[in-house]
Amino acid sequence: MQKKYKFLVVVIGSIIPCILFLITIEVYFGYRLKREDKVSVWKKWYEWQNRKSNSKTLIDRKFALSVSLPEPIEKSGNYPKLESLSSTYKPAYKDIFNSDYFPKPNVMYEETFSGLDEKKLFSINYFIDEYQRRFNPVRKKSKRDFFISLFGCSYVYGVGVNIDNTLGEYMQASLNSTTVYNYGIGGTGPASSLLRLEKWSPKNEIYENKGIGLYFFMDDHIARSIGSMRVSGVWGKNLPVYKENSHQKMTYLGTFEEVYPIRTFIFSLLSKSNFLKFHGIDFPIRFNEEEFRYTAELIKAQKERFLASFPSQNFYVVLYPGSSAVFSEEIIEELEKLEIQYLDYSNIDLRKYVSGEIWLPDFHPSAATNQFLAHQIIQDLHLK
Numbered sequence: 599m600q601k602k603y604k605f606l607v608v609v610i611g612s613i614i615p616c617i618l619f620l621i622t623i624e625v626y627f628g629y630r631l632k633r634e635d636k637v638s639v640w641k642k643w644y645e646w647q648n649r650k651s652n653s654k655t656l657i658d659r660k661f662a663l664s665v666s667l668p669e670p671i672e673k674s675g676n677y678p679k680l681e682s683l684s685s686t687y688k689p690a691y692k693d694i695f696n697s698d699y700f701p702k703p704n705v706m707y708e709e710t711f712s713g714l715d716e717k718k719l720f721s722i723n724y725f726i727d728e729y730q731r732r733f734n735p736v737r738k739k740s741k742r743d744f745f746i747s748l749f750g751c752s753y754v755y756g757v758g759v760n761i762d763n764t765l766g767e768y769m770q771a772s773l774n775s776t777t778v779y780n781y782g783i784g785g786t787g788p789a790s791s792l793l794r795l796e797k798w799s800p801k802n803e804i805y806e807n808k809g810i811g812l813y814f815f816m817d818d819h820i821a822r823s824i825g826s827m828r829v830s831g832v833w834g835k836n837l838p839v840y841k842e843n844s845h846q847k848m849t850y851l852g853t854f855e856e857v858y859p860i861r862t863f864i865f866s867l868l869s870k871s872n873f874l875k876f877h878g879i880d881f882p883i884r885f886n887e888e889e890f891r892y893t894a895e896l897i898k899a900q901k902e903r904f905l906a907s908f909p910s911q912n913f914y915v916v917l918y919p920g921s922s923a924v925f926s927e928e929i930i931e932e933l934e935k936l937e938i939q940y941l942d943y944s945n946i947d948l949r950k951y952v953s954g955e956i957w958l959p960d961f962h963p964s965a966a967t968n969q970f971l972a973h974q975i976i977q978d979l980h981l982k
Contacts, residue, residue: 827880839853919967
């Protein structure tokens with residue numbers, strides 16, 4: 599018995615210092631995060647990207663207002679003013695977005711951006727139609743000769759910019775005989791776009807018969823596809839999971855939380871570590887060939903769904919400017935294997951072509967960047 603007690607004492611005596619050491623490390627890096635992360639790291643990145651100094655680095659986004667609309671805006675032609683509702687309606691994220699991150703149909707809301715001092719810097723109004731797409735309530739819908747469907751994340755959706763300054767609206771303004779549809783979904787990747795396509799009714803949603811689909815890829819879509827720690831463990835637990843079946847078709851299995859409950863729970867615990875946050879550590883630390891292939895297969899399935907509704911039309915992947923060389927090379931290799939057409943803008947240095955602000959301080963594209971990219975795509979695809 600004495601030997602057992604001695605053994606327990608030794609074990610406990612070894613564990614307690616380790617726990618105290620880990621607590622000390624977490625407290626120390628928590629302090630470092632508060633002092634440096636938001637103020638120094640992000641501010642330096644923003645200044646470098648835009649070649650300018652701006653002390654109003656954005657660190658917070660709040661949904662300040664939402665209201666359900668009684669009927670589709672474009673049909674009624676009338677919508678309530680935001681100012682008249684701001685004092686009577688208490689907003690909540692769940693009132694605007696579904697659990698799958700798709701915005702609810704027929705909703706308008708205001709998003710407020712705040713600085714380090716928590717003072718409001720500016721706000722953006724968003725209008726969502728009955729098909730869960732961001733749209734311009736001023737522009738009337740009508741059947742035209744051609745359509746362009748934009749798929750992707752918040753870069754396509756247009757977080758942080760007014761509707762007139764989104765990528766889709768800049769394309770729309772340059773193409774008189776074309777209708778541009780915005781299917782961007784904030785915080786998502788190719789799996790969510792595929793899920794969206796599986797749910798849609800193209801004959802109801804798109805008036806035109808001829809057109810193209812564009813999927814916009816950026817580096818973080820790999821992490822969102824596989825559900826890395828900082829994705830599924832923090833905010834992306836409800837992102838969709840797919841698996842290739844025996845017929846080599848991608849089949850929806852559920853969300854990360856439903857398909858991988860234990861892994862998601864462990865990731866949620868690890869993601870709270872100040873040490874991991876400070877050093878920017880994610881799991882997996884590096885993506886392998888299989889994970890790039892899986893992401894490309896999701897895009898392929900998306901392409902097939904799109905072309906099933908619009909035969910003989912085209913579908914392209916646009917590699918967003920700023921994508922890393924390694925990621926671009928890997929995903930391009932997989933896209934070429936699957937015979938998916940793409941536009942590689944990953945090597946474009948936006949600082950050479952965009953005057954003024956390139957990225958918003960919360961890392962979303964500015965209006966000027968959207969305008970440049972819209973014109974570049976129109977030129978490269980000979981749409982005009």
